[in-house]
Amino acid sequence: MQTIADRLTNARQEIEHAIANAHRPAHCVQLLAVSKTKPVSDITAAYEAGQRQFGENYIQEGVSKIEQLKTLTDIEWHMIGPIQSNKTKLVAEHFDWVQSVDRLKIAKRLNEQRPADMPPLNVCIQLNLEQEATKSGILPAELPDIVEAISGMPNLRLRGLMAIPAANVSESQQRDTLSQLHALYAQLQATTEGIDTLSVGMSNDMALAIAHGSTMVRIGTAIFGSRS
Template identity: 75%
Template sequence: MQTIADRLINARQEIDNAIASANRNPHSVRLLAVSKTKPVSDIELAYEAGQRLFGENYIQEGVDKIQTLEHLSDIEWHMIGPIQSNKTKIVAEHFDWVQSIDRLKIARRLNDQRPEGMPPLNVCIQLNIEQETTKSGIIPGELPALVQEIINLPRLCLRGLMAIPAADVTPQAQHQTLAALQSLYNDVAAQVDTVDTLSVGMSGDMCEAIAYGSTMVRIGTAIFGARQQQN
């Protein structure tokens, strides 16, 4: 039976193979281990195997883990789930990254509530490029205005874009979406010096996303096993 360490090795090898196939620079894609619903003990095992980036979808669960593991000071904690306005303070106080910025109100609250003693909060704008009603994120036409607003918030550092492309689509549709995301990312990166992250790709579409410029892939089940059901 494979361990978490074994699964991490496999995931990293798959990433390296995809990078090579796309003729990209080695180490140009970072692995975000999505640890939602998983116990602290699993995160500790991944940490022992060298993993340092962890993503959480649920705010209180993530904060509890951050507080429990605060002695592991080199972990980089990413909030990748939706954020309600009444939860921004606790997110601003604990996370290193927020990948799910989908409106200016949330960005402003995170900026205002980020403690002065902490570095600026790294953020990504979440795009809903296919305008799926079940997903958060802005449409592409809203991107330029939100970029301009965020770069003027001093307690935030705009790092890039995040997206969850539609599943179960044709290869042609998938490639069109990924190409569009890459183009939008390149446009923003050309305008904003701090932008270096295109967070696209999960277990099912990781290789395709890397072929279209993804710099961060989000992997959960393939590392930690099946997700626990939330009550």
């Protein structure tokens, strides 16, 4: 039976293989271990196997884990799920990254509520390229305005873009979406300082995402097993 350490090793090898196939530099893609619904003991096992970046979808569950593991000071905690405006304070006070900024109101509240003794909160803007009603994210046309606003917020540090492409579509449709996303990312890099993160790709589309410029893939089940 494979351990979490074994599965992490496999995931890292798959990432490096996809990087090589895409003719990109080694180690140019980071692995975010998605630990939602998993116990603290699983996160500890992954930490002991060298993993430092963890993604949580549910705010109160994530905050509980952060507090339980606060002695592990080099863990980097990412909020990757939707954020209600009445929960921004918890996020601002506990997380290192927010990948799911999907409207200006959320960005403003995170900026206002980030504690003064903490470094700026790293944020990604979530895009919804296919305009799926069931997913959060802004439309590409809205990107310039929210980028300009966040760039003026002293307690936020804009790092890039995040997206969750539509599932159950053809590979050509996936490629079209990922190409659009990478073009928006390249444009953002060219016009905005400090942009270094394109967070896209999960277990089922990781190789394709890496071929289209992803710098961070979000892997859960392949590391921690099926969710309870």
